Amino acid sequence: MPPSPIDDWNLLRTFLAVFDAGTLTQAARQLGMTQPSAGRHLRSLEERVGEPLFDRVPGQWRPTERAAALYERAAPMRDAAQVVDNLIGEQPEQVAGVVRLSCSEAFSIQVLPPLLASLMHAEPRLQIELVVSNDSDNLIKRDADIAVRFYRPLQDGLVARRVGSVEVGLFASASYLEQHGTPSHVGDPKHVWIGYDRSTVVTRAAQARGAPVQRTDFRFRTDSVLAQQAAIEAGLGIGPCLLLSAARRPVLRRVLADAVAVMLDIWMCAHEDLKRSVRLRRVFDHLVRGLHDNFGAPSASGAEVAAPVGLGAKTARRRAHQSGQAAPPSTAPSLSHSKKR
Numbered sequence: 403m404p405p406s407p408i409d410d411w412n413l414l415r416t417f418l419a420v421f422d423a424g425t426l427t428q429a430a431r432q433l434g435m436t437q438p439s440a441g442r443h444l445r446s447l448e449e450r451v452g453e454p455l456f457d458r459v460p461g462q463w464r465p466t467e468r469a470a471a472l473y474e475r476a477a478p479m480r481d482a483a484q485v486v487d488n489l490i491g492e493q494p495e496q497v498a499g500v501v502r503l504s505c506s507e508a509f510s511i512q513v514l515p516p517l518l519a520s521l522m523h524a525e526p527r528l529q530i531e532l533v534v535s536n537d538s539d540n541l542i543k544r545d546a547d548i549a550v551r552f553y554r555p556l557q558d559g560l561v562a563r564r565v566g567s568v569e570v571g572l573f574a575s576a577s578y579l580e581q582h583g584t585p586s587h588v589g590d591p592k593h594v595w596i597g598y599d600r601s602t603v604v605t606r607a608a609q610a611r612g613a614p615v616q617r618t619d620f621r622f623r624t625d626s627v628l629a630q631q632a633a634i635e636a637g638l639g640i641g642p643c644l645l646l647s648a649a650r651r652p653v654l655r656r657v658l659a660d661a662v663a664v665m666l667d668i669w670m671c672a673h674e675d676l677k678r679s680v681r682l683r684r685v686f687d688h689l690v691r692g693l694h695d696n697f698g699a700p701s702a703s704g705a706e707v708a709a710p711v712g713l714g715a716k717t718a719r720r721r722a723h724q725s726g727q728a729a730p731p732s733t734a735p736s737l738s739h740s741k742k743r
Contacts, residue, residue, distance in 0.1 A: 411483070414476050416443035417455065421473050422500050424462050474544060481679045497684045498527035504546035507627045508644050510534045514550075517692040521685065528681060541673050548676075548686055550693070552666040562671045565690055566697030569645045570664040573654045578637040584657055585640060589619050596633050596641025599623040668697055 419429035420440070430440035448455050455469040465473065505514055510532060522528055533546055541549060541560055549555075554562050572588075585593045597620030598605070605615050617623065622633055622641075634641045635653055642664070648654045670690050676682045 410446075411479075413443050413447040413450075414479065416440050417447050417469075418473065418476055418480050420444060420456065420463060421465055421469060426463060470544065477544075478675055478678055481675070484680075497525040497681050499681050500529045500531060501681055501685045502531040502533060502544075502547045503685065504533040504535055504549040506550070506552070507534055508647050509550055511628075512647060512650070513693070513696070514689075517689060521688045525684065528684070530685070541671060544673070547672065547682055548689070549671045550689070551669045551671055554667070554669050555671050559674050560671055561674055561676055562669050563690055564667055565670055565693040566668045567665050568668060568697060570642050570666060571645055571648070571656050572640055572658050572662050573634055573643040573648050573656055574640040575635055575637045575653050576655055577653070578639065579655055579657070581637070588658060588662060589615060594621050594639030595619055596622045596630055596639045599625045601625050668693055 416429065416433065416435075419433050420426055423429040423432060426440055426444070427437055430437045433440065444455070451468065451472070453468060454466065455472070456463040456465055503514075514532070518530055518532075522530065541547070541555070541557065552568075554564070582593060589595065597617070599617075602617075605617060620641075622638055624630055624633075627644075627647075630641050631643055631647060631651070633639065634643060635651060640657060643654065648656065670686060670693065672682060672686050676686055
């Protein structure tokens with residue numbers, strides 16, 4: 403028997419609320435209905451789908467792969483329904499609902515809070531879920547709605563915009579340098595080097611410039627940026643640190659500045675549904691302006707280049723040239739051999 407058609411929007415509306423809230427109780431509260439009613443909606447939808455959409459565990463309902471696929475298709479319907487409601491009621495579109503934002507550890511602590519504070523005070527119905535992660539959350543599968551990344555993502559169906567760049571240098575604590583001296587070169591075996599465990603950002607950047615840096619060269623390895631910084635401050639060894647982070651730690655001293663300066667581009671990334679969602683556009687545009695004000699440098703035309711992620715680098719540069727814009731710079735980290743900035 404083919405599944406019966408879904409003719410009640412409330413079933414999908416309840417499903418979307420449970421998916422976002424993580425529990426049936428919280429979803430029912432947000433929808434202004436009783437928990438039994440919300441449960442009936444969800445059971446009815448699961449009967450039509452032919453399988454459970456959530457794994458019921460204490461304190462949390464975990465969506466299945468089928469639920470994630472359904473959410474990707476149904477979420478735009480909710481946004482469209484909100485637009486229709488606004489048009490019928492002759493009310494302006496309002497920024498309301500949940501936006502799931504993914505960002506690295508350092509930025510989530512030092513950069514985003516003041517930007518988000520002004521936004522959330524201006525939009526009292528907006529809710530932000532911040533995913534603190536240095537990994538690549540899959541925006542296509544909605545692990546996040548918007549992500550701040552130090553590289554341009556490769557998935558199709560995404561929108562990406564370069565908003566600036568940050569510099570990473572090598573640092574050690576003053577006490578470490580007093581005890582062990584200053585290294586003569588990168589990888590000096592007389593010193594303890596701090597680096598990444600699984601992430602290859604720094605090693606790839608170094609190898610691209612002829613420096614044979616390997617994962618095993620780091621005696622202390624962790625992908626947690628905060629753990630790296632804590633180890634450097636404690637005098638454990640020498641490791642990478644964002645200049646903006648090091649500036650807040652007076653005990654740190656930069657080393658080998660003439661030899662090593664890793665420049666990382668900052669990219670704002672989002673699912674292409676950004677175009678249809680008022681709340682996503684509001685958050686995305688606000689962070690683009692805030693990050694560009696702090697870290698951006700205008701291109702030759704005076705504006706950054708925004709393009710779908712699916713475009714290859716050569717295609718993006720060709721189209722930018724044809725439109726009279728400056729081509730987007732390469733997103734690969736680079737090692738600078740210039741003097742200390």
